[in-house]
Amino acid sequence: MLTTTSKNKRYRLLKSLVPKDSDILNYTTHTRYTGFIPEPAIVNFFNGRIWSRLHTPFPQQKIDTYINRGYFETTSAVNTAPKLICRRCLNEQPHKFVSFHCAKCQKVCHYCRHCITMGRMCSCDELILWKGTETRKFKSQVKFAWAGNLTPYQKKAADELAHSISQNRNHLLEAVCGAGKTEILFTAIQESLKAGKRVCVATPRTDVVLELYPRFQQVFQKITIHALYGGAENNAEFAQLVLATTHQLYRFEHAFDAMIVDEADAFPYTYDEALQRAVLKTKKPDAPIAFVTATPSNKLLLQQKTENWGYSFIARRFHGHPLPVPRFQSLWNYEKALQKNKIPQKLQVWLYQRLQQNEPFLIFFPTIELMELATPLFQKIESTIESVHSEDPERKEKVLQLRNEQRKGLLTTTILERGITIKNVQVAVVGAENPVFTSSALIQISGRVGRNIQYPTGDIVFFHHGITMEMDQARNKILEMNRHE
Numbered sequence: 435m436l437t438t439t440s441k442n443k444r445y446r447l448l449k450s451l452v453p454k455d456s457d458i459l460n461y462t463t464h465t466r467y468t469g470f471i472p473e474p475a476i477v478n479f480f481n482g483r484i485w486s487r488l489h490t491p492f493p494q495q496k497i498d499t500y501i502n503r504g505y506f507e508t509t510s511a512v513n514t515a516p517k518l519i520c521r522r523c524l525n526e527q528p529h530k531f532v533s534f535h536c537a538k539c540q541k542v543c544h545y546c547r548h549c550i551t552m553g554r555m556c557s558c559d560e561l562i563l564w565k566g567t568e569t570r571k572f573k574s575q576v577k578f579a580w581a582g583n584l585t586p587y588q589k590k591a592a593d594e595l596a597h598s599i600s601q602n603r604n605h606l607l608e609a610v611c612g613a614g615k616t617e618i619l620f621t622a623i624q625e626s627l628k629a630g631k632r633v634c635v636a637t638p639r640t641d642v643v644l645e646l647y648p649r650f651q652q653v654f655q656k657i658t659i660h661a662l663y664g665g666a667e668n669n670a671e672f673a674q675l676v677l678a679t680t681h682q683l684y685r686f687e688h689a690f691d692a693m694i695v696d697e698a699d700a701f702p703y704t705y706d707e708a709l710q711r712a713v714l715k716t717k718k719p720d721a722p723i724a725f726v727t728a729t730p731s732n733k734l735l736l737q738q739k740t741e742n743w744g745y746s747f748i749a750r751r752f753h754g755h756p757l758p759v760p761r762f763q764s765l766w767n768y769e770k771a772l773q774k775n776k777i778p779q780k781l782q783v784w785l786y787q788r789l790q791q792n793e794p795f796l797i798f799f800p801t802i803e804l805m806e807l808a809t810p811l812f813q814k815i816e817s818t819i820e821s822v823h824s825e826d827p828e829r830k831e832k833v834l835q836l837r838n839e840q841r842k843g844l845l846t847t848t849i850l851e852r853g854i855t856i857k858n859v860q861v862a863v864v865g866a867e868n869p870v871f872t873s874s875a876l877i878q879i880s881g882r883v884g885r886n887i888q889y890p891t892g893d894i895v896f897f898h899h900g901i902t903m904e905m906d907q908a909r910n911k912i913l914e915m916n917r918h919e
């Protein structure tokens with residue numbers, strides 16, 4: 435049993451270890467009886483994370499010491515009994531596991547293909563999980579630095595969302611593209627951070643993380659914010675606010691007091707059961723999830739009703755102007771024309787109009803192949819035109835160059851369907867009848883137009899080889915939103 439004096443001494447020592455101005459955990463309950471003080475760097479790094487035992491940023495001996503002292507739970511990366519389950523991404527679909535004769539363990543071993551992009555881990559590899567989470571408490575010093583104003587619609591939704599989150603209640607925020615969703619989130623995030631909660635904003639798209647990160651840094655000051663996406667640096671400190679692609683969630687477990695899933699309907703989140711489970715495992719068991727989207731799936735709408743979540747709806751853009759309505763224009767045999775190295779006439783006319791009027795533009799293509807066929811033809815007309823797709827390492831730069839008016843326009847796959855905002859942008863979809871263009875994708879694409887208050891309108895055209903139901907649905911939904919008050 436420790437005496438009061440030695441406890442105080444230890445507390446003073448502890449305080450001296452802790453940098454004053456950062457978001458710090460309170461270790462006192464943990465250290466009181468064990469007589470061992472975990473290093474802040476270790477606690478900050480591992481709190482809420484699930485990590486490979488052998489690949490941490492710390493010396494292996496140190497990690498082993500902490501494991502021996504009971505600070506970590508260790509677990510096999512792939513559980514084999516009673517059935518195969520990946521401990522990292524919770525995938526349990528048998529066809530996503532590979533069994534092989536393993537040189538390390540000299541047995542038949544299994545690894546999960548589903549989360550292999552985060553490094554291959556097989557059944558004889560170990561993951562470690564920090565156990566000390568119950569001792570955490572923040573001294574949050576978050577400073578809210580946002581000078582903007584919310585419209586009455588935004589304000590109502592922002593208050594409703596913040597109320598749900600404070601009550602640990604799930605919430606669905608349905609807001610048209612351009613409603614100013616990010617600003618609507620500020621209140622809920624700010625209140626959670628102020629209450630010392632750890633918050634995660636997850637989105638399926640890297641582009642969205644990249645767009646939100648600088649804005650969040652501006653608005654939420656004096657706290658550590660991390661942006662996590664494939665290829666991002668691994669930050670060792672503890673972040674009270676984490677922005678992550680849904681894939682990066684695999685690295686966390688019971689970490690967050692509030693989860694916000696932005697663009698909740700976007701691929702791959704909708705289709706991927708394992709990703710949905712990852713969202714559930716990432717948050718603490720009683721932490722609420724807020725889903726934010728312009729195009730909720732029927733499943734999400736049903737869940738909202740049956741499970742009695744909070745709900746907010748905004749049919750108006752922040753600037754009050756209606757959503758641009760897509761027009762349909764036939765572009766028969768466009769594929770054949772492009773294969774013969776010709777830009778179909780109507781598309782060419784559209785392109786020249788943009789160039790003459792000096793309007794930036796995005797042209798969406800259904801496949802990378804078709805887009806790459808078209809790119810040199812467009813470049814012959816205007817050399818600054820470029821194309822982007824999901825694997826393009828220069829994607830960020832190219833979008834930035836379009837925004838800075840160094841490029842006239844971009845050809846793109848659906849990768850740019852959401853998250854990006856370019857002043858006065860005009861948009862065309864080539865091959866709008868292709869099945870990749872679902873009604874929600876088409877609504878999102880149309881939502882790129884007219885977002886800026888100085889340019890609240892613009893052209894959105896669906897060039898097609900036959901009108902589909904999805905195209906009709908997209909247009910009808912937009913018209914319906916415009917009728918709302």
Ligand SMILES: [Zn+2]
Pocket residue numbers: 536537538539540541542543544556557558559
């Ligand atoms: Zn093995």
Ligand SMILES: [Zn+2]
Pocket residue numbers: 520521522523524525546547548549550
């Ligand atoms: Zn996995």
